[in-house]
Amino acid sequence: MDIINAKDINQNILEEIKQNAKGCIIRPSVAVIKIGENKKVSDLIKLQEEACNKVGIYFRIYEFDETTTELTIINKIKELNNDDYVNGIMIALPIPDKYNEKRLINTIQNSKDVDGMTDINVGRYISGRKTIVPSIALAVTTLLNENNIDISGKNVVIVGRGKAAGRPLISALINENATVTVCHSKTDKLKNYIERADILISAIGDYSAITPDMIKDDTVIINVGYTYDEEGNKKEDIDTSKMSKKSITIIPSDEIQTTRITMFLKNVLMCYNNKK
């Protein structure tokens, strides 16, 4: 069993980002918008802030509670769009249902859309144009490539079709010449797809859908999704703890998360260069 550790990879990329940030005339800066309370969101923002501090990127957080009107948030985004000292803007998802997520996201100026979520950036990406790629998709392809795991021609099964992970992963993996299968809650006989995967990516945030017995021995398992149980323990989509005997390769969700943060920083620099 091979469990991928992304520490060295991230350290190298972070060092590069740090040097690039140092070379910037004005300190690169990113603004993250947080709406309501959500443990995953809070964790992510904490990691983003720490990482920004380490590499010399200025981090601003704008927090709104659930009583805030949508217009107030839209006006804040517009203000950030017009602020020359802000290079990247991200709305930390998920946000409470009462807000129109698409409207908020599409208020972000495309050149500042640091996680590649506006309609036009999604379209550019799908059409194969050079653009900002969502950090989770970048994290997955980076960890595969840096660990010399072949993607081209392989049977890649993605479970989940959400906007932040599943959908951008489809394009990312097709662009890397994988044969991609997209499974989701409506998939009939999920096991039939899982058991044939060379690379299995779970991005559902549900630990009951995929059981270890479905997975063949030499699969590369990528845990993108995770949840917290009632006691606050982190539960990855695929429980790999009892898989010791199998000749599998595992990329744990923590490594995806860490790398995702690094890719987020990389995207901030890309936004910084966009403005020039």
Next chain:
Amino acid sequence: MDIINAKDINQNILEEIKQNAKGCIIRPSVAVIKIGENKKVSDLIKLQEEACNKVGIYFRIYEFDETTTELTIINKIKELNNDDYVNGIMIALPIPDKYNEKRLINTIQNSKDVDGMTDINVGRYISGRKTIVPSIALAVTTLLNENNIDISGKNVVIVGRGKAAGRPLISALINENATVTVCHSKTDKLKNYIERADILISAIGDYSAITPDMIKDDTVIINVGYTYDEEGNKKEDIDTSKMSKKSITIIPSDEIQTTRITMFLKNVLMCYNNKK
């Protein structure tokens, strides 16, 4: 063996389009841009023109030979963008390699982008927003739904990842709750995917990739792609002529083409209503 005939379905939708067009204060109008010479493009445009005439949509064609500069074509598109009497604009693909296809397509105003090809319309579609859907994707889902062929939960294998057919079909079928597998030229062991398909869609324009022996007995075969051989005979991606004994369902490329034209007309009316 069941060979789908789309005549009745198209007739009904065309009748509806005709009535809707009649109800418009100004006659709806579409402009198609043709660059260079290509048999498939010429055939498509001829069918579009005939169909427009039948339902009362004003059809304009702008032809450019390969010596035309890109700037000339861009200026024509801008002129059409500003022309209140033009509701939809389409560049008939493929165009000669010397032109920057993406730049030309993205010059089209989004509200007039009748085949849903601009980056922002592609992104809107992927994000599940109400927008213009490429006519080929609409043709496939319409023929499946109108013939009561279940899509939800089914194993749909799409061969081809091109911009006009493969890519929009991925989103269209995922949105219909299919489990979608995308195969292409780099796919290893194509047969392994084909033989498990409930619905097999070929959109490659190559009749040598998929052979009838790969296909299981109860598959729904959709021939989107076709080519012409040296004698000018049409060759569908999948040769279904020797499949008489199998319990398969076939949607021939001619039916897809016919329905695609109908969907194009439907999209012209959608563009007409966009402007209001």
